[in-house]
């Protein structure tokens with residue numbers, strides 16, 4: 029059975045949206061949809077050539093010329109700061125921020141000294157959102173949509189070893205980062221109560237995208253063994269356009285304007301695991317993320 033589609037006919041004329049990782053996969057499909065609705069769309073991507081190719085595709089398909097690209101590498105806190113500064117100088121409003129970019133990989137460390145998966149999937153978006161809060165508040169009602177994953181239900185925030193320096197395994201590291209997305213959405217909603225800025229966490233489904241280009245640990249005999257099983261699983265994956273529907277739903281559906289801090293899948297609210305609704309953990313993660321990104325020194 030095909031997954032549900034976002035049914036909203038909302039126009040985004042005179043609205044501005046930022047989509048991170050918009051050059052491919054789910055992010056590209058979200059950006060296409062927002063452009064078709066008339067929004068000014070900023071494609072926040074780490075590779076300028078890929079971003080330009082996506083821009084051309086979106087403009088051609090939507091007829092909306094108001095699509096821009098801007099360099100953002102979430103694995104670099106200085107790149108996040110430069111992007112946010114540029115955006116605040118060049119844009120007078122921000123109505124929708126879609127924190128979509130994500131990846132998983134073998135163990136690696138960013139220039140800032142953090143686990144790459146944690147920084148790209150959580151810390152980079154945490155810093156970006158905080159740096160853009162004034163613009164979001166000024167443009168309220170506005171929305172922050174964080175693309176998480178069902179993997180959040182299998183994750184745990186390991187405060188003692190958040191960068192997995194003692195032992196690293198790709199799936200727990202990814203699950204931790206996706207749990208962080210849901211806890212961030214929840215704590216952000218609490219902190220933004222009464223401002224008109226609302227937040228949403230999304231599981232897009234099992235989607236056939238480029239994210240599977242790195243399957244950590246799938247080398248040598250493991251790869252030979254797993255490849256047929258993986259091919260079989262992929263036969264059940266949904267398309268990027270289908271995977272984008274819940275993200276679009278959370279970004280534009282008018283009926284959601286009074287909801288904030290919740291977790292969605294198949295264009296509906298879902299109850300994540302108990303770990304993803306623990307407010308004490310959400311607060312602790314917020315404070316740790318503030319220190320790690322330099323937003324707070326205490």
Ligand SMILES: NC(=O)c1ccc[n+]([C@@H]2O[C@H](COP(=O)([O-])OP(=O)(O)OC[C@H]3O[C@@H](n4cnc5c(N)ncnc54)[C@H](OP(=O)(O)O)[C@@H]3O)[C@@H](O)[C@H]2O)c1
Pocket residue numbers: 048049050051052053054055072073074075078100101102103104128129130131148175176177178231232233234235236237238239240
């Ligand atoms: N596919 C699934 O089944 C699935 C399931 C659950 C959740 N998700 C989530 O959905 C989101 C989108 O993933 P996708 O499946 O569409 O994967 P994708 O096709 O691989 O797209 C990921 C995007 O993130 C970008 N990105 C990666 N590292 C970055 C960095 N350091 N700075 C800026 N951008 C970076 C990629 O840019 P490049 O093209 O330059 O690499 C790409 O544009 C992710 O958050 C993922 O965790 C996906």
